[in-house]
Amino acid sequence: MNRPPGEPAARVELCRERDLAAARLAVSKLLDAMGARALRKTRFVTAVSEIARNALDHGGGGTLEVWQLARPARIRVLCRDAGPGIADLELALTDGFSTARSMGKGLGGARRLVDEFRIESRPGGGTTVEMVSKL
Amino acid sequence: MTAAQMSEVQTILAEEFEAVLEAWFATQKREGVRRPDLFSDAESRRQLSELLRAFAAALQQADLSTAVDIEAEAWSDLRLALSEVTLVRTERGVAPWEMTAFVLALKQPVASLLQERLSDDTGRLLQEVSDFGRVVDAFAMHINEHFIAERDEIIDRQRAEMMELSTPVVQLWERVLTIPLIGTLDSMRAQEVMENLLNAIVEHQAEVVIVDITGVRVVDTQVAQHLLRTAAAVRLMGAEAIISGISPKIAQTMVELGVDVGEVTTRPTIRAALAEAFRRVGFSIARIEDTRV
Amino acid sequence: MSEAASIYSVDKVLLVAIRDNITDTDIINLQEELSERIVSQKARGVVIDIAALEIVDTFVGRILAQLSAISRLLAAETYIVGMRPAVAMTLVELDMDLAGSRTALSLSHALRALKAKGLA
Numbered sequence: 114m115n116r117p118p119g120e121p122a123a124r125v126e127l128c129r130e131r132d133l134a135a136a137r138l139a140v141s142k143l144l145d146a147m148g149a150r151a152l153r154k155t156r157f158v159t160a161v162s163e164i165a166r167n168a169l170d171h172g173g174g175g176t177l178e179v180w181q182l183a184r185p186a187r188i189r190v191l192c193r194d195a196g197p198g199i200a201d202l203e204l205a206l207t208d209g210f211s212t213a214r215s216m217g218k219g220l221g222g223a224r225r226l227v228d229e230f231r232i233e234s235r236p237g238g239g240t241t242v243e244m245v246s247k248l
Numbered sequence: 249m250t251a252a253q254m255s256e257v258q259t260i261l262a263e264e265f266e267a268v269l270e271a272w273f274a275t276q277k278r279e280g281v282r283r284p285d286l287f288s289d290a291e292s293r294r295q296l297s298e299l300l301r302a303f304a305a306a307l308q309q310a311d312l313s314t315a316v317d318i319e320a321e322a323w324s325d326l327r328l329a330l331s332e333v334t335l336v337r338t339e340r341g342v343a344p345w346e347m348t349a350f351v352l353a354l355k356q357p358v359a360s361l362l363q364e365r366l367s368d369d370t371g372r373l374l375q376e377v378s379d380f381g382r383v384v385d386a387f388a389m390h391i392n393e394h395f396i397a398e399r400d401e402i403i404d405r406q407r408a409e410m411m412e413l414s415t416p417v418v419q420l421w422e423r424v425l426t427i428p429l430i431g432t433l434d435s436m437r438a439q440e441v442m443e444n445l446l447n448a449i450v451e452h453q454a455e456v457v458i459v460d461i462t463g464v465r466v467v468d469t470q471v472a473q474h475l476l477r478t479a480a481a482v483r484l485m486g487a488e489a490i491i492s493g494i495s496p497k498i499a500q501t502m503v504e505l506g507v508d509v510g511e512v513t514t515r516p517t518i519r520a521a522l523a524e525a526f527r528r529v530g531f532s533i534a535r536i537e538d539t540r541v
Numbered sequence: 542m543s544e545a546a547s548i549y550s551v552d553k554v555l556l557v558a559i560r561d562n563i564t565d566t567d568i569i570n571l572q573e574e575l576s577e578r579i580v581s582q583k584a585r586g587v588v589i590d591i592a593a594l595e596i597v598d599t600f601v602g603r604i605l606a607q608l609s610a611i612s613r614l615l616a617a618e619t620y621i622v623g624m625r626p627a628v629a630m631t632l633v634e635l636d637m638d639l640a641g642s643r644t645a646l647s648l649s650h651a652l653r654a655l656k657a658k659g660l661a
Contacts, residue, residue, distance in 0.1 A: 133564065134563070154627070159631050163598055222635040
């Protein structure tokens, strides 16, 4: 996944549980500043919460970066972890795929909440999730 | 292509700025994309001069050895100048193809000047003409994308406006709302319906909402899913949904499709739904005693 | 008192106001605290106000469903109130309909319902 030009508008290290709240807040603030609609914002921040929790719980922590995209105005989030990776992505994106703390609706749910969803993962090589949403 | 190799075009832009400007202007005139009906000569010259200046400045920093990346930092001023001019011109009714031709008209005059100056070095001449061409092409494409993005935004906005008009939520009684659905119910419209309905529930503190599908042409699995999701969201808000307008035919189709409405209340007509809604909010409809003689 | 929420007791009803941007641990603690309070105060009704929540993801959604289930087992009827429209739509999209939980528009709607059943 290519990094867009320039610096991210925000970067949150995901090491502890509190960082999930920080990640949600950072994205929420940026969406407010960009003038996103309430529904768009709720959907996107919820999706961010799911993938950030995934990185923390299964990836042993990671980094979340937020970008503001122009023409048309969109928000983009990149979440990477250096964890064990996901062996079967297809399965992980299926509702009901069970994990420690979610109901197995996290990843598949996040995908439904955003306009663009890309995931890259290989066993032992960590996981990167990219999500883009219009405002 | 490094800055040193590009120097001939840079030199031309530095030494013969006015000449390039005039030649560009003349080419546009010849190709009929100058639009004197919309812009005075002075106005057009000012636009071109701004663009050309930004262009010259960008060339000083740009790296042309790789594919021309208009999104790169070096081109940001030019991008800005370009979008300003594009905006001004399109607002007055210039068509996208005209705007593209407007930019492409810069190619020929610069190529002529290059030819004059590099007549003794064919290799370099070809290289410079080709590089310069790449840059101008990239800009023409950029303008096209810009147009498409803007058009998309307009379409989205109009669609949103239309949807708002097509999904009116009506208060029938204190704490009772209805939303009559007409036509087709695709995913986007279903979402709009849900959003309008839920906001109206908060606004009116409604406890019962009647989703009337009498006017919905086809109820297939997807439409049924949308309706059930709407009912689920209404329930999450703390209100109840009644789906009305289920004709015998729709009922049969739904069962054949294996749609399970679960706990959701359904009624064949909006009239039956209204009676049920009144019952739930604690009202009843009674015939007044006939006092007419 | 838990950091995630304030729990007030009014007659036989426990009112729980969940704060925004809670951590996962906070809300798990809330689950424990609430179950203990239901028993110790012999509560017959619980109203969980989530109006402050800007988002409810699958984790928080699952805990909300659990809170309802636990309260029901402890004989307290539980209402989740004040869900924002955008949150309701997002939860439905996540396929979480909280089917086992009762819902109401607001605190006063829930209290009215509890009173009608003689539980408040």
